[in-house]
Amino acid sequence: MIRSVQGTLIDIRVGQVVIDIGGLGYLVFLPSGVTSDLQIGTRAIFHTYLAVREDSLTLYGFVTRDDLEMFEHLINLPKIGPKSALQILSQAPIELIKKAVASGDPEHLSKLSGMGKKTAEKIVIGLKDLFGDATHFGTHDRGSSDVVDALLTLGYSQKEARDVLAKIDPELIETNARVKEALRILSSERM
Secondary structure, eight states, X not given: OOOEEEEEXXXXXXXXXXXXXXXXXXXXXXXXXXXGGOOTTXXXXXXXXXXXXXXXXXXXXXXXXXXXXXXXXXXXSTTOOHHHHHHHHHHSOHHHHHHHHHHTOTHHXXXXXXXXXXXXXXXXXXXXXXXXXXXXXXXXXXXXXXHHHHXXXXXXXXXXHHHHHTTSOTTOOSHHHHHHHHHHHHHHHHO
């Protein structure tokens, strides 16, 4: 999986860029509002998700790891694919999605153009179920994100990684120690 790309922007269009990395130009699809702040010839880094389909490999990019994580949560919901998730993130800031999930109110999202009531309800219900506790959703920190990334790289699911985070001793601050503890917990649960 390609988790990030860094290089020089050689083409910018609404919702997509071509980034030159060592002489190869990678097409990266982005939330539409991101491209207005970019300039050709500048260096950029994007956190990415590679969607593998039978007939294509599509790279989706995000400025922050939180945006990438939200994208991955959205595509794990039924009937929301990468293109739909990117459109949702183009229309709804991540904070608005968090607010809708925390309050359990899909009205925050259904007011957006192009998002129907059923899709908004699916997002609110699906993400609330995923996290179990809406307050945990808003308390994401970089250390937790690094632990989740490490576990995903090792083949654990997003849900397994999130569930084990709640079981790690809050006294553990250092990322390596948290990853080791997460692996210890996960291996003991699989026995």
